[in-house]
Amino acid sequence: MSRISEEQVKHVAHLARLHVSDEEAERFTKQLDDIISFAEQLNELDTEGVEPTTHVQDLKNVMRKDEPKKWITQEDALKNAPETQDGQIRVPSILE
Amino acid sequence: MSLFDYKLSDLQEMLHKKEISVNDLLDEAYNRISEVDGDVKAFITLNEETARARAKELDELRGTPEGRGLLFGMPIGVKDNIVTKGLRTTAASQILDNLTDPLYDATVVQKLDAAEAINVGKLNMDEFAMGSSNENSSYYATRNPWNTDYVPGGSSGGSAAAVAAGEVPFSLGSDTGGSIRQPAAYCGVVGLKPTYGRVSRFGLIAFASSLDQIGPLTRTVEDNAYILETIAGLDKMDSTSADIEVPKYTEALTGDVKGLKIAVPKEYLAEGVSDEVKEAVQKALKVYEDMGATWDEVTLPHSKYALSTYYLLSSSEASANLARFDGVRYGRRSPNAENMLDMFKLSRSEGFGDEVKRRIMLGTFALSSGYYDAYYKKAQQARTLIKKDFDDVLADYDVIIGPTTPTPAFKVGEKTEDPLTMYANDILTIPVNLAGVPGISVPCGFSGEGLPIGLQIIGKHFDEATVYRAAHAYEQATDFHTQKPSLGGAK
Numbered sequence: 223m224s225r226i227s228e229e230q231v232k233h234v235a236h237l238a239r240l241h242v243s244d245e246e247a248e249r250f251t252k253q254l255d256d257i258i259s260f261a262e263q264l265n266e267l268d269t270e271g272v273e274p275t276t277h278v279q280d281l282k283n284v285m286r287k288d289e290p291k292k293w294i295t296q297e298d299a300l301k302n303a304p305e306t307q308d309g310q311i312r313v314p315s316i317l318e
Numbered sequence: 319m320s321l322f323d324y325k326l327s328d329l330q331e332m333l334h335k336k337e338i339s340v341n342d343l344l345d346e347a348y349n350r351i352s353e354v355d356g357d358v359k360a361f362i363t364l365n366e367e368t369a370r371a372r373a374k375e376l377d378e379l380r381g382t383p384e385g386r387g388l389l390f391g392m393p394i395g396v397k398d399n400i401v402t403k404g405l406r407t408t409a410a411s412q413i414l415d416n417l418t419d420p421l422y423d424a425t426v427v428q429k430l431d432a433a434e435a436i437n438v439g440k441l442n443m444d445e446f447a448m449g450s451s452n453e454n455s456s457y458y459a460t461r462n463p464w465n466t467d468y469v470p471g472g473s474s475g476g477s478a479a480a481v482a483a484g485e486v487p488f489s490l491g492s493d494t495g496g497s498i499r500q501p502a503a504y505c506g507v508v509g510l511k512p513t514y515g516r517v518s519r520f521g522l523i524a525f526a527s528s529l530d531q532i533g534p535l536t537r538t539v540e541d542n543a544y545i546l547e548t549i550a551g552l553d554k555m556d557s558t559s560a561d562i563e564v565p566k567y568t569e570a571l572t573g574d575v576k577g578l579k580i581a582v583p584k585e586y587l588a589e590g591v592s593d594e595v596k597e598a599v600q601k602a603l604k605v606y607e608d609m610g611a612t613w614d615e616v617t618l619p620h621s622k623y624a625l626s627t628y629y630l631l632s633s634s635e636a637s638a639n640l641a642r643f644d645g646v647r648y649g650r651r652s653p654n655a656e657n658m659l660d661m662f663k664l665s666r667s668e669g670f671g672d673e674v675k676r677r678i679m680l681g682t683f684a685l686s687s688g689y690y691d692a693y694y695k696k697a698q699q700a701r702t703l704i705k706k707d708f709d710d711v712l713a714d715y716d717v718i719i720g721p722t723t724p725t726p727a728f729k730v731g732e733k734t735e736d737p738l739t740m741y742a743n744d745i746l747t748i749p750v751n752l753a754g755v756p757g758i759s760v761p762c763g764f765s766g767e768g769l770p771i772g773l774q775i776i777g778k779h780f781d782e783a784t785v786y787r788a789a790h791a792y793e794q795a796t797d798f799h800t801q802k803p804s805l806g807g808a809k
Contacts, residue, residue, distance in 0.1 A: 226683065238637060238682040239644070239659075240675055241667040253737055254680055260738060261626040264696050267703065274698030275705060277528050277558075278514050278754030278779075284557035298421050304651035313646060316658045 225258040226251060321346045322487040323802075326392060326541040329487075333391050334381045340373040340391035340436065347393045347438050351485045354806040357466050359458045360480035362398050363406045364439040369393070372436050379434075387434030388548050395480045395489035398440040399447055400424045400532065401521040405437070409523045410455040411445045413643050413650045413669025424521020425556065426490060426532050426549045433548045438486050442476030445671045446640065447497055447525045449473050450743040453734055454673045461730070462504060463803040464769055468727040471501030471743075477535045478505035483805055488536050488545055492522055494529045495628050496722075496747025499759040502535055503722035503772020506761045508542050508789070508799065509535040511747075513780045514754035515560035517546075518553030524639040526632035527558075529751040538799060539760065539790040543567035546782060562780050570783035571790040576610035578788060579715045585621040586720030586746055586774075595721045598763035598771045603719065605795050611788075613719070618707040623700050624749040625741060629677075630684050630697035631752075636674075637681030643669065676737065701752050708753040712778045717788050721746055722759040722772035746774065756782045760789045761798035770798075 231251045235242045242250060296309060305312040321329065321343060332338045348366055355361055379385030396402060399409040403423040408414040423431070430437065444454035452460040452475030460475040462468040463483040470479040474491025478501035481489050491498040493511035502509025510533045517532045524530060534545035550564045582603065587596050603613055645651035645665030652664035670678070684693040711718060723743060733740045750757040755776055762773035773792070777785035793799055 230683070231679065234679050234682045234686065237686065238678045239641075239662040239666055240670075240678065241663040242675075250676060250679060253676060254683070256736075256738055257629060257676075257680060258683075258693075261630055261693065261697075264623060264626050264630075264700050267620075267623060267696075267700055269696060269699035269703075272699040272702050274695055275701040276698060278705060278752075279558065279560065281558065286554065294421055299647075301419055302417060302421075302648035304645060304649075311647060314655055314657050314661050 224255050225262070226255050320350070320484050322484050322537070325538050326487070326544050329392065330390055334385070336380055339380070340376045341370070343391060343393050344369055344373050344436065344438070347486055350483070354483050355485060357461060357805070358463055358479050358483045358485070359460045360442055360476040360483065360485060361395070361439045362408060362410065362442050362457055362476070365405055365437050368405070369436050369438055376434060376436070385434065387432070388544060389430060389433040389435035392435045392488060393438045393486050394430060394435050395438050395441045395477060395486040396427065397443055397474055397477050397489070397491045399443060399492060399523040400427060400490060401523065402427055402437065402440065405440065407440065409446050410443045410457060411669065411671070411674070412456045413666070415650060417648055422521065425518035425553045427521065429549050441474070441480055441489060444473035444475070445674050446523065446636070447473040447492055447494055448636070448673050448677055450496070450500060450740055451733065452476065453730065454671055456671055459730060462727050462769070463805045464506065465767070467729055468769060469504065469730055471504035471727060473497040474535065475501045478502050478507055478509065481505070481507045481535050481537060482803060484802065488534060488541060490532055490549070491535050492530055492532050493751065494525050494632060495751050496744040498533045498535060499722050499747050499757055499772065499774060500744060502759040504727040504770065506770030506798070506801070507535055507537060508539055508758065508760050509533065510542055510546060510758040510782070510785070511750065511756060512546060512550065512782060513756045515558050516550050516756070516780065516782065518551070518556040518559045520553055520555035526635040527639065528635060529632060539786055539793050540568060540571055542758070543571060543786050560780065565783055567783055567786050570787045572787060573791050573794055575606060575788055575791040578606070578611035578717065580606060580611055580613035581616040581711050581715035581718045582613050583618045583621065583711070583718060583720055584615050585618050590745070591721060591724045594765045595723070595725060595771055599719070599721050599773060602762045602773050602792060605792060609791055609795060616711050616715070618711065618749065620700065620703045620707050621749055624704055624752060625745055627697045627700040627704060627752060628748045629680065629741060630693050631701065633677040633681035634684045634694050635681070637678045637685065640674070640678055673737070704749055705753045708749070708755055712755070716777070716784055718776040720774050722774040723747070726765040726767070726769035726771055750776055755779055756785050758785050758789050760793055762796070763798060
């Protein structure tokens with residue numbers, strides 16, 4: 223039984239903001255299905271009552287003062303941007 | 319002979335006695351790079367102009383009280399996922415190909431600079447550190463200096479190959495599932511993944527934030543200890559960096575391992591590990607016995623679940639971390655997009671390679687509604703069990719010893735077709751990242767084909783000192799680390 227369908231792969235690609243062609247969707251479906259099938263070996267493990275580990279350190283919230291500080295200039299912020307206009311980053315239109 | 323055959327402390331003495339100059343060290347690096355990097359392909363970007371200018375400043379300070387940085391005048395290569403101010407930083411991805419002028423230095427780079435080291439250039443890697451062979455670099459695949467038909471390992475393949483080839487004496491890599499230790503083993507150099515939280519991750523382009531650590535690759539254990547001492551410590555820019563004092567690691571290198579208690583997991587010498595690798599590790603254990611250490615066979619019973627756990631967790635974290643590459647503020651923007659959604663999709667699809675896309679999709683799937691409990695949460699619970707295996711064993715033993723990888727390096731192109739076969743290379747290094755403990759790979763032999771084999775030594779949280787002590791004593795008792803590839807003619 224396949225764990226993931228081509229339709230699901232296309233949906234996941236959309237969620238992840240990736241464009242996949244039909245040929246790519248077919249290939250990725252096979253590969254992801256293999257990986258997910260392999261990963262299902264975890265079902266053998268009895269994890270009833272086992273706390274999930276998000277992080278190996280026993281960290282609590284690390285707080286700092288909320289103070290304004292100089293970081294980067296507007297010029298710096300723009301210098302690696304693909305397209306700028308009037309001191310701002312330009313993007314394609316959002317509204318139709 | 320190369321200047322880089324001297325250890326760091328000897329080079330410093332030679333500098334301060336003015337027997338050599340910092341510029342001589344850069345000559346050694348850049349000459350060797352022009353000689354062999356056409357074959358090795360370890361570098362993506364060189365930093366020669368800035369490095370030469372810095373060398374000029376430092377040469378004036380030789381022998382003076384100011385010129386006493388811990389890494390004074392030392393040439394070092396930096397993996398290309400570590401951000402360098404004003405110096406192109408690509409993570410070997412087309413999506414960052416045009417990031418020529420980054421705005422800041424990673425904390426580790428600031429610390430190297432403060433210690434008066436010199437950045438020679440940026441090292442090749444698997445794209446966004448996803449891979450085990452450097453074949454996922456979007457530029458070119460780095461080759462193994464011992465035999466250029468073979469891979470150097472990955473993802474810090476450039477960092478390991480550059481040191482092995484004598485292009486730089488030291489480098490920085492990053493390790494999420496073995497990316498420092500596995501290439502160190504394949505290239506016959508020393509590579510350490512520190513305890514999670516030992517070194518600041520600020521300025522490391524994030525792959526899996528709960529697993530990533532930066533660490534040094536060097537020819538010797540002592541050199542490695544000097545570099546960790548420089549880059550480790552609390553950083554207010556990384557809230558997961560630990561507020562634990564950084565010891566002088568070099569002081570731990572006593573050569574004495576009498577009474578050291580070693581655990582040898584039976585899972586690390588099981589099926590899938592080649593006979594040559596098993597023999598090399600068994601011989602290493604004999605060396606430890608002769609030095610007065612003792613060892614017992616132990617079990618890490620959840621080892622076989624580590625690979626699945628790792629791919630689910632690291633891909634999930636990657637899918638979130640890599641969302642920032644959207645073609646808006648920096649990096650590649652597709653010229654083919656007419657609206658915003660297309661701009662995101664096309665920039666990312668044209669900018670990322672297949673392995674990166676695969677992992678982003680796997681992670682997005684594992685985190686998506688309806689699958690979260692079955693995959694992501696289950697993997698986090700498995701991680702708890704894997705970590706407990708290590709905690710239990712390390713409660714009774716000083717270090718855990720086994721191979722770094724199941725086999726020596728494989729041939730270029732041999733494993734690119736099937737992602738799962740490629741992933742299996744990391745089966746002995748991945749559990750260490752999941753548990754967050756430190757691990758080092760040191761050279762412990764050669765295969766029949768003349769390829770290096772690595773010995774992995776794993777320690778307790780924040781006990782790099784004992785890991786180094788054990789590694790150093792073994793190194794002093796053997797001569798594997800003094801052997802060099804014949805690449806470009808003996809030097």
